Amino acid sequence: MKRPVLLGSVVVAIIGIGAFINWELATSDGGEKGKVTWVTFNEGMAKAQSENKKVLLDVYTDWCSWCKKMDSDVYTDAKVAEILNEKFVAIKLNAEANSSIQYDNTAYTNADFSQALGVTGYPATVFFGSDTKPITLLPGYVDAERFSTILRYIGDDHYKTTSFDDYLANAPMVN
Numbered sequence: 001m002k003r004p005v006l007l008g009s010v011v012v013a014i015i016g017i018g019a020f021i022n023w024e025l026a027t028s029d030g031g032e033k034g035k036v037t038w039v040t041f042n043e044g045m046a047k048a049q050s051e052n053k054k055v056l057l058d059v060y061t062d063w064c065s066w067c068k069k070m071d072s073d074v075y076t077d078a079k080v081a082e083i084l085n086e087k088f089v090a091i092k093l094n095a096e097a098n099s100s101i102q103y104d105n106t107a108y109t110n111a112d113f114s115q116a117l118g119v120t121g122y123p124a125t126v127f128f129g130s131d132t133k134p135i136t137l138l139p140g141y142v143d144a145e146r147f148s149t150i151l152r153y154i155g156d157d158h159y160k161t162t163s164f165d166d167y168l169a170n171a172p173m174v175n
Contacts, residue, residue: 034078036090041101044091045132054135054155055128056088059114061096064122066141077144080151087155095119104132127154135159 039047041057048055058075060067074080084090093101095114100107108116117126118137125142127135135154142150149171153159158167 034076034081036075036081036084038090038092041091041093041103044089045103045128048089048128048130048132051089052130054088054130055132056084056090056151057117057126057128058090058092059095059117059119059122059124059126060092061094061122067123070123070141074142074144074147077148079148080144083148083151083155087151095122 044055044057047053058067058070060070075084093110093114095110097110100109101113102108103113114124117124117134119126119139121139123141125138127138129135136159138150149168150164152171153164153167158171162170
């Protein structure tokens with residue numbers, strides 16, 4: 001009598017595992033759909049050049065509540081993640097971490113590099129071209145809808161020919 005119950009439990013477990021694996025495969029394309037693929041600074045800058053992608057540098061601190069809100073509400077947004085993974089290399093940089101990075105043949109501490117970029121508060125988002133030269137600094141928290149618009153503006157090179165206000169006035173609304 002115990003054998004059919006045990007066998008039934010094993011079958012249910014195998015079906016559940018199979019369904020989970022199929023779901024994982026369906027939502028995975030090198031990174032998970034709906035999730036931003038983050039890399040280290042040095043790796044990200046090299047990847048941006050080799051893949052001809054722009055860079056999004058998220059400058060944060062561990063104690064920053066708005067940084068945590070960006071992580072929980074913005075970077076988890078499916079549209080934001082889709083645009084970021086398609087057009088950008090995403091890098092996180094803890095401005096207070098005791099580590100160093102290499103940029104433009106110079107070694108910097110995370111804090112020194114953040115200051116050199118003009119970061120005065122957190123969170124701060126710095127965009128770089130695929131040549132790893134800075135494009136612009138976006139200070140503070142930005143909600144997911146506005147952030148995805150900014151990502152399209154920079155990711156599609158509209159910033160080179162159009163002011164952001166003109167872009168907003170003429171851009172089609174995309175969800």
